[in-house]
Amino acid sequence: MSTITMLALLLAGCGDKDGGDDTGLTGDGGTGDGGTGDGGTGGPSIEDFINVTDPYAGDIDSCCDLVGAESDCWNGANWISHTPDPNLQVASALNGDILDFETGDPVADATLDLWFENDPTVGAPDYSVVGDGDGYVTSTFYTCKPVAYKVSTDPALDATVDTYELNQIEPYTDGTIVTEFNSVSSTTYAIIPSLLGVSPDGDKGTIAGTAYDCGGQPIEGAQIVVKDAETGAIPESLVVKYFVDEFPNRNQPYTSADGLWVAINVPEGNWVVELYVADPAGGHTLIGKSPAYIFPESILISNIYTGFEDGKRYPDICLL
Amino acid sequence: MLLPALALLLTAPAHAVPDDFEFELEGYYRNRAILLADGLFGSDKVGFYADQQGDARMMVQRLRLQPGINFQNRAKFFLQTDVLDDVAWGDNQSMASTALFAGDPTATGTDGVEQDVFKLKRAWMEFNVPVGVVRVGRQASSWGMGLLANHGDGFDDTFGENHYGSTYDRAIFATKPIAIIQTIAGKDPDPIPLYFAVGVDRLVEDPLTQYYGFNCTTSNADGTPIVEGDANYDPRCDPDSDGYHTLSHEFDADRVDEDRGPTWWADQQDDVWEMVYALIYRGEGIDLAGSKADLVAGAYLVNRKQQETASNVLIADAYLKFLWRGIYLEAEGLTIQGKTYAISLPGALNADEAGVLDADSGLDKALYKDANIWGYVARAGYKQEGYSFVMEHGYASGDDNPADAEFTGRPLHPDYNVGLLLYEEVLAYVTAATWTDSAEGLWSNGGVYNSRYIYPQVTWRPMDNWEIIGAWLMAWPDKPDGSRILCAPDDAVECTSTPATAKSIGWEADLGVKHRFHEHVLFSLETGYARTTDRLPYESVGLAFTTKDGKPVGNFYTLQSRIAFEF
Incomplete structure (x- = not known):
């Protein structure tokens, strides 16, 4: 797709609303137009993953109107960056429930590890607590601050896989934070690749999440790709699949109305998940990104928000 | 409760029934010792399963009792019960506080779960008209041959139970x-x-x-949303009572x-x-x-x-x-x-x-x-x-x-056993690990799975009641699904990835010696070695493997022995 076409799309989407920077190009490293892969030679190309031609269904135009958007307007080059009110980033008591990602049932005796700097790669967590038999945990948490967590259970029981989530942001409250944490069962972790016809490698991990539009609704017709955070290379083992009616479907080529996606066999390391939609001229527009770190044989829940490159979309109440 | 009743039936027939009733009792008591190892003749370094140190060894047992009441061959009644049904030897529930001094064995099945000691499996009557x-x-x-319906009685398989x-x-x-x-x-x-x-x-x-859960749809046949008041509206599909159906209902549990x-x-x-x-x-x-x-x-x-x-x-x-x-x-x-x-x-x-x-x-x-x-x-x-010489060929269709x-x-x-390892252990384990408990109906449980095979067998009977059996099994996939049986580039199925290179799933060589003595005692010594190809997802399911030419291969070995009293 030509940059002119891309520019036209961006102009139609945002530029005329706020007169912002209309010069932006999509993507980083020139990959947003579905051009040649930037993963080096011999590896998969971006066309292997980003090839949707059907139009998307969702709102990717109104992100400029988001409260607290610092940039003049998101246009693909200038990503929206939320700045929370530091006065609202306060430690609070937490009443949490650890629930199974698939069934919503409480997960008994699970360990919740919290990293208040939103980085589980630094080593020991800032706070660690074991839930009771009903999946209930009490802890300390922060409002209006992205926090990373991990939920795990006794490895000997093989009941769950280590489940990470970044960017858990709780709205401001002057009382107790009440929230939920996800845990993916070993059953779910095994059955998803089974239905998709994929064999997960034991030394690799899985990223799953929802693609959201500017209005915070799941976006249909989007595709994702996972790239090395430094080189932009696409891992050779990567398999990306999408869901239909909240179930994995091997024939679904892009996000359906539920916005759910899963990336399987992602090697350990730092990655960036990119979200694309088709443009009318036959190219593709990069509309969102989110950083990810994968640990072996684990699952990372990472949602992607249109207009954001850091996956940190704060509740309105947190913003300046 | 049933055990005393059975004992009563067995011990006091003369007092309880007329003389023209006859009591019959069939069944067996069997024990089987099983060794499963990675590599020919076993290895102390790597187990059959990747997370296990050393070989897997266990002994299991089953007592089957089938008492019957026969009235002049005109009317009969039978019970079939299994006692200690495939129960592993020993205390496997940590009943004893000090394992070294454990005394009372438990009734732990091969699935690791404590089970009923006594199971009434079948009861039926039969009469002439x-x-x-x-x-x-x-x-x-x-x-x-029992491919579809198999009674699972007795000792009718060349290898295995x-x-x-x-x-x-x-x-x-x-x-x-x-x-x-x-x-x-x-x-x-x-x-x-x-x-x-x-x-x-x-x-x-x-x-x-x-089934019930998935019956919620969000649209009418004409594509319009289902709303409250529509003929298709079902309040169970509207858990938040907003008047619209949702797929995220509680109705899908x-x-x-x-x-x-x-x-x-x-x-x-x-x-x-x-x-x-x-x-x-x-x-x-x-x-x-x-x-x-x-x-x-x-x-x-x-x-x-x-x-x-x-x-x-x-x-x-x-x-x-x-x-x-x-x-x-x-x-x-x-x-x-x-x-x-x-x-x-x-x-x-x-x-x-x-x-x-x-x-x-x-x-x-x-x-x-x-x-x-x-x-x-x-x-x-x-x-x-x-x-005797027998060439066997079989097929079970798969689903990609x-x-x-x-x-x-x-x-x-x-219960139609083919070999000791490839179907009986390896593919049984792979299907269980990938389908998990939530789709137990898709496990192979040791049956021939998504493949075609050849299985030539040679039997030699050097003297009365002695048999020496040799067999060789080779299997090829039918429709690889990419998860249990991995796909190769030339497969005629659509696969997400094609990491496999081998045409076959693998081969297996089996050898057995069988002897019946005292007319009722059955002894069997069976051994098998299987070599499987890169068609199997060793790493993702936790099976031991080695690498050859950059591709994973499996080496599985078993030695099994059965002693049974059949009556």
Whole structure:
């Protein structure tokens, strides 16, 4: 797709609303137009993953109107960056429930590890607590601050896989934070690749999440790709699949109305998940990104928000 | 409770029943020692399973008792019970505070779960009527070589044990149709061994399935959203009461027995039942070209239905056995055809048809499955008193995409044993690990799975009651699904990735020595070595493997021994 076409799309989407920077190009490293892969030679190309031609269904135009958007307007080059009110980033008591990602049932005796700097790669967590038999945990948490967590259970029981989530942001409250944490069962972790016809490698991990539009609704017709955070290379083992009616479907080529996606066999390391939609001229527009770190044989829940490159979309109440 | 009752039956017949009752007792007590290892003759370094140190070793046992009451061969009643059914030796529930001094063994099954010591598996009655025999009750079902229906009784496999057995709640009538016609015509009936049977099975009174959950759709047939007041509106699909259906309803959890109404048992719509028809010629010791011959040939038809899910499945199975002057032929072929909305595998929805309602049944086509399953086994060989050669070839159709509308895969019955390792252990483990407990119905349990195989066998009987058996098994995938059997570039299926290079799944060599002594004691020593290819997902399921030419390969070894008392 030509940059002119891309520019036209961006102009139609945002530029005329706020007169912002209309010069932006999509993507980083020139990959947003579905051009040649930037993963080096011999590896998969971006066309292997980003090839949707059907139009998307969702709102990717109104992100400029988001409260607290610092940039003049998101246009693909200038990503929206939320700045929370530091006065609202306060430690609070937490009443949490650890629930199974698939069934919503409480997960008994699970360990919740919290990293208040939103980085589980630094080593020991800032706070660690074991839930009771009903999946209930009490802890300390922060409002209006992205926090990373991990939920795990006794490895000997093989009941769950280590489940990470970044960017858990709780709205401001002057009382107790009440929230939920996800845990993916070993059953779910095994059955998803089974239905998709994929064999997960034991030394690799899985990223799953929802693609959201500017209005915070799941976006249909989007595709994702996972790239090395430094080189932009696409891992050779990567398999990306999408869901239909909240179930994995091997024939679904892009996000359906539920916005759910899963990336399987992602090697350990730092990655960036990119979200694309088709443009009318036959190219593709990069509309969102989110950083990810994968640990072996684990699952990372990472949602992607249109207009954001850091996956940190704060509740309105947190913003300046 | 049952044990004292059984003891009473066994010990006091003379006082409890008239003299013309006869008591019969059949059964066996078996023990089997099993060693599973990675590498030929085992290894202390790596286990059969990747997370295990050293070889896997265990001993399991089963006591089967089948007492019967026989009234003048005109009416009979039988019970079949399993005691310590595949229970592992020892205290496996940590009942003793100090393991080293444990004394009382537990009843832990091979699945690691404590089970009932005593299981009443079957109970049925059998009586003669003027034109045949009627059998009613919870009974074994068996046909032909046992690919589809296998009683799982006794010691009928060359290698391995029976663990399952087909059991149905059935009423069946069997007769000799030619004899009936001849009798009606006023002629003396010829002893032509042609039998016809017709029966009815009740499989399920009320299924607890996920089916109900997926019946929520968000759109009417014309594409408009379903809103409160529409004919299609169902409040169970609107948990937040906003007037709109949602897919994220609470209605998609498994239905549990608490959800049943008080008259659930009376509902005919949800029952699963089947009609069974069988016609078989059983000619044993017939004269053929101056020699005695055995000829058995027949067909078995089952029509299985469930009204609620518009399920109508036809199962057909043909069987032939021929033995004449040492020439041996035996074959069974089966197919399962039909339509169903009853297979509710987690996530196995046909997304292309989601929300479209079937015109006749009103069911969401996302659940529709077209069953098209095939399987067969054929044997040919030469049998003499002192030796025999048999070449066996078999097939069980697979399913490369269990989530689509074509349901094409089904393993052969797990009690039809082929070898000791490849199907019995390795693929059984792979299917269980990948399908997990949530789709247990798709486990192979050791049956021939998604493949075709050859299995030549040689048996030598050097003296009475001694057998030495050698066999070699090689298997090729039918429809690799990319998860249990990995895909190769030349496979005629659509796969997400094609990491495999081998054409076959692998091969296995087996050797067995069998001896019967004191007429009732059966001894068997069996060993097998399997080498599997990069068709299997060793790493993701936790099977031990090594690497050759950059590709993973499996080396599996087993040594097993059985001692059994059969009565």
